[in-house]
Amino acid sequence: MNTLSxxxxxxxxxxxxxxxxxxxxDAIHLMAExxxxxxxxxxxxxxxxxxxxxxxxxxxxxxxxxxxxxxVKEIMSDKVVYADPHQxxxxxxxxxxxxRIRHLPVMDGDQMIGLVSMGDLVKVIIxxxxxxxxxxxxxxxx
Numbered sequence: 523m524n525t526l527s528x529x530x531x532x533x534x535x536x537x538x539x540x541x542x543x544x545x546x547x548d549a550i551h552l553m554a555e556x557x558x559x560x561x562x563x564x565x566x567x568x569x570x571x572x573x574x575x576x577x578x579x580x581x582x583x584x585x586x587x588x589x590x591x592x593x594v595k596e597i598m599s600d601k602v603v604y605a606d607p608h609q610x611x612x613x614x615x616x617x618x619x620x621x622r623i624r625h626l627p628v629m630d631g632d633q634m635i636g637l638v639s640m641g642d643l644v645k646v647i648i649x650x651x652x653x654x655x656x657x658x659x660x661x662x663x664x
Contacts, residue, residue, distance in 0.1 A: 524610065524611045524646050524650065525607065525608055525609065525610055525611070526605055526606070526607050526608070526609055526610075526611070526614060526628050526636070526638060527607035527608060529611060529638060529642060529643075529646055530607065530628060530635065530636040530638070533636070533638075533642060534636075535635055535636045537562055537627070537634060537636060537637045538552060538553075538556050538558060538561050538562070539561055539562045539563065539564045539569075540552060540561045540562075540563060540564070540573065540594055541563065541564060541565065541594070542563050542565055542570060542571065542593065542594050542595035542598065543593055543594070543595065544593070544594050545589065545590055545591070545592065545593060545594070546573070546578060546582055546589040546590075546592045546593070546594060546596075546597060547589040547590045548594075549561055549573050549578075549594050550575070550578055550589060553575065559574055559575050559576075559624070559625070559639065560572055560573065560574035560575070560624070560625040560637075560639070561573050561574075562627055562634065562637060563594055563595070563598050568632075569602055569604075569627050569629075569634055570598075570600065570602070571594075571595070571598035571599055571600040571602055572598060572599050572602055572623075572625055572627070573594050573597065573598040573599070574599070574624065574625060576624070577597045577598060577599060578597070581596075581597035582597060599623070602627060603617060603618075603621050603623060603626060604626070604627050604628070604629045605617070605626045605627070605628045605629070605638070606628070606629065606630070607628055607630050607635060607636075611643050611646045611647060612647075614626055614638065614643055615640075615643045615644075615647070618640055618643070624639055624640045625637060625638070625639050625640075626638050626639075
């Protein structure tokens with residue numbers, strides 16, 4: 523079974539972040555520039571939240587607020603759920619589904635070592651299933 527440590531080894535550990543006092547405009551601009559859907563919000567190098575495109579859509583656009591005047595800390599999700607690098611992909615998928623979140627910071631003690639998305643986990647599961655199917659086909663035809 524694949525662990526987050528294994529997933530991050532293949533994906534990489536780069537995590538894009540922003541501070542809580544930055545504007546939502548700056549956060550959305552950074553997400554667009556990097557082609558990502560969420561940023562970890564860091565204060566004194568510790569994660570204090572996550573801001574996503576979903577937060578922007580629900581708490582800025584739909585409420586007719588200004589992204590240049592609204593601060594990240596005003597709309598970020600501050601109840602951050604973390605994962606351990608030794609957790610399995612299946613365990614994390616279950617947590618993310620239960621908590622209705624799409625991004626999960628991976629913490630090794632007090633240090634953030636990566637961020638995984640629902641899409642990252644689904645890709646791993648699809649690859650595992652394809653491998654199983656290929657092995658079964660070889661067994662049947664071999």
